[in-house]
Amino acid sequence: MSNELVKLRELFAAEAHKAWSGWMDYLFDKSHLSHSGETTIPRWATERWKRQAATPYSELPEQEKQSDREEADRYLQHIPDRDIKALEDELFAFRQALDSGAKQMQDYAGHLNDIVFDFEKRIVEQVKTIAALTEAVNGGVEKVTEQAKTIARPQNKLRDVLGTIDGLYMESEPGDSEWNCAIDQCVATVKAALEDE
Numbered sequence: 001m002s003n004e005l006v007k008l009r010e011l012f013a014a015e016a017h018k019a020w021s022g023w024m025d026y027l028f029d030k031s032h033l034s035h036s037g038e039t040t041i042p043r044w045a046t047e048r049w050k051r052q053a054a055t056p057y058s059e060l061p062e063q064e065k066q067s068d069r070e071e072a073d074r075y076l077q078h079i080p081d082r083d084i085k086a087l088e089d090e091l092f093a094f095r096q097a098l099d100s101g102a103k104q105m106q107d108y109a110g111h112l113n114d115i116v117f118d119f120e121k122r123i124v125e126q127v128k129t130i131a132a133l134t135e136a137v138n139g140g141v142e143k144v145t146e147q148a149k150t151i152a153r154p155q156n157k158l159r160d161v162l163g164t165i166d167g168l169y170m171e172s173e174p175g176d177s178e179w180n181c182a183i184d185q186c187v188a189t190v191k192a193a194l195e196d197e
Contacts, residue, residue: 011078019071 032040041049052060057068079087 008078012075015074015078019074 027041027045028039030042030045032042034040052064057065060068
């Protein structure tokens, strides 16, 4: 801490003590001192001072604010005018920096909003793409299943024909007229099966 600040702190401390002493004198003046030496604060004062203590400065009535301003002026009298001007400049610069920071925060929030909106849009598009792909895959599976069924039909018919030949072979002797009829019947069956396809 610089020598100037040390001196200023001492001046402020003296003012703080003076303010406290003045307050205590005022409090005792408004209170009642009993024969036993006890001090009683009257009800009106208790209610008023409790209200003032619980109220922020910004919400005080103008008359009560003025009383606090007079206390503040006692501190300000110890600060040279040039230093007060410097403090005012610093406060002005600080307010400007705060305003600029608030504007930057608003811009940043808007930018974040845009990013989130774009991200949501891309997710919706990807979900639609996945749904379309799923539908295409399902359609492809259905087509393959149909083709497999189509391929399986003639194979099943040929199996039936072979079963018929095998059954006739088991029942007839080669060279028999029945055997020749059976062969003719099988050939006709195979031809009919191929024509159906």
